[in-house]
Amino acid sequence: MYNAFCIVQGMDMEPLRFGLIGGAGNAFIGDVHRHGAQMDDLAILSAGCFSRDPEKNRDAARKWHVDESRVYADYIEMAEKESARQDGIDFVIIATPNNTHYPIAKYFLEHGIHVSCDKPVAVSVAEAEELQQIANQCSLHFGVSYTYVNYPMVHQMRAMIEGGEIGRVLTVMAEYPQDWVINSIDRGEPMQDAWRFNPAVGGKSAATGDIGTHVECLIHMGTGLSVERVLANLTRIPADMPLETNTQLLATLTGGVPGMLWASQVAIGYECSISLRVFGDKGALEWCHDNPSRLKYTRVNGPETYLTCARSFLEEGPRAMSRLPYGHPEGFFEAFGNYYRAFCREVLRAKKLTDAPALVHPTIEDGVRGLRFIEACLKSQEQGNIWISVQ
Numbered sequence: 001m002y003n004a005f006c007i008v009q010g011m012d013m014e015p016l017r018f019g020l021i022g023g024a025g026n027a028f029i030g031d032v033h034r035h036g037a038q039m040d041d042l043a044i045l046s047a048g049c050f051s052r053d054p055e056k057n058r059d060a061a062r063k064w065h066v067d068e069s070r071v072y073a074d075y076i077e078m079a080e081k082e083s084a085r086q087d088g089i090d091f092v093i094i095a096t097p098n099n100t101h102y103p104i105a106k107y108f109l110e111h112g113i114h115v116s117c118d119k120p121v122a123v124s125v126a127e128a129e130e131l132q133q134i135a136n137q138c139s140l141h142f143g144v145s146y147t148y149v150n151y152p153m154v155h156q157m158r159a160m161i162e163g164g165e166i167g168r169v170l171t172v173m174a175e176y177p178q179d180w181v182i183n184s185i186d187r188g189e190p191m192q193d194a195w196r197f198n199p200a201v202g203g204k205s206a207a208t209g210d211i212g213t214h215v216e217c218l219i220h221m222g223t224g225l226s227v228e229r230v231l232a233n234l235t236r237i238p239a240d241m242p243l244e245t246n247t248q249l250l251a252t253l254t255g256g257v258p259g260m261l262w263a264s265q266v267a268i269g270y271e272c273s274i275s276l277r278v279f280g281d282k283g284a285l286e287w288c289h290d291n292p293s294r295l296k297y298t299r300v301n302g303p304e305t306y307l308t309c310a311r312s313f314l315e316e317g318p319r320a321m322s323r324l325p326y327g328h329p330e331g332f333f334e335a336f337g338n339y340y341r342a343f344c345r346e347v348l349r350a351k352k353l354t355d356a357p358a359l360v361h362p363t364i365e366d367g368v369r370g371l372r373f374i375e376a377c378l379k380s381q382e383q384g385n386i387w388i389s390v391q
Helices: 029-038 054-063 075-084 100-111 123-139 154-162 180-188 209-223 316-321 330-348 362-380
Strands: 017-022 042-047 091-094 112-119 142-144 169-177 229-234 246-253 256-264 276-281 283-288 296-300 304-308 387-389
Touching: 017 029, 017 075, 017 123, 017 330, 029 042, 029 091, 029 330, 042 054, 042 075, 054 123, 075 100, 091 100, 100 112, 100 123, 100 229, 112 330, 123 362, 142 330, 142 362, 154 209, 154 246, 154 283, 154 316, 169 209, 209 229, 209 246, 209 256, 209 276, 229 256, 229 362, 246 316, 362 387
Parallel strands: 017 042, 017 091, 091 112, 112 142, 169 256
Antiparallel strands: 169 276, 229 246, 229 387, 246 256, 276 283, 283 296, 296 304
8 A cells, every 4th residue: 555654753863954056035946945844843954055146145044044154156165065064964955947957966966965856857868867876876865846746635646546446547637727927928027937938948848847747747646657658739829939838748657548638837817726637437536736635536426525634534644744733724835844854754764864664755766757758748749749658
């Protein structure tokens, strides 16, 4: 049986030390990482290169109470000096644009430091596979912060599927619609996060790489199935966009299960509505980020049932992931906290500071699979929207 989560109890030790690359100024995701990593008192921010701008770098350090002696001008200086310290960081969080992930992660791994990285972990499969190889050779843990798979009800869905609650899986549908790109265009404002549409910075894909990979990982973690083949239709809306803003896919999953995936940044009326629907021959399950504490379960010829977080009738693992009593909403920060609780557990295991079981969370293996997914989608589009194997 799938075992999603089991909290470390009674650990009496100094918190892990971590460093942060990026996150200064108005950057959103870096601060989310910081909160998530420190949520369970397993780690504390101790060093960083928060910005290439010296003033912003210092401002962030003061705001987050990081000693000025451990604020660095670049990641190279940080990796070299922190790895030489007796009290150096145990892991680094990389929250920077896509094209920087590979060189930063590689350098920290080569200096013996565990890595947590935003997705995609690189801009090519070859780079991602090299990072995986280095991490394995150095016995270092490499986590990838696919956010949405860290909600308790996604793990409840997986446990119910593997427990046979919906019978044989017949088909899977997943989507991630957003409207921020078309909203920016309509207002005539400069594009928010414009670097995502610069191939030299964000990579060869926008919608597919940025949010389509979240859908791919959600399918894998929520069902246990993997995307094995894709037939992709990638469109640029408006037509003068440098990269695609809308991705529609037919997919073949493990065991020949058919699937459909949609990722869009021009879906008016949708803010952050990633969802997963799984249909079996005995029932169906549906989870949506708009109401992440609830899982819809329908038996064949039966009524709709809604399962909610922290209730006694849930599987033990998903129930343990909930941080509040039932009826109290949890959200994005808590999902990051769940990811970092699992990530820190693995770093502690690597340092032989705990023998508690590993916790399910996205790792470099998921990051590599995500890059293979992106490249298969691009290849399908380039070759006239044909079926391409994800490999």
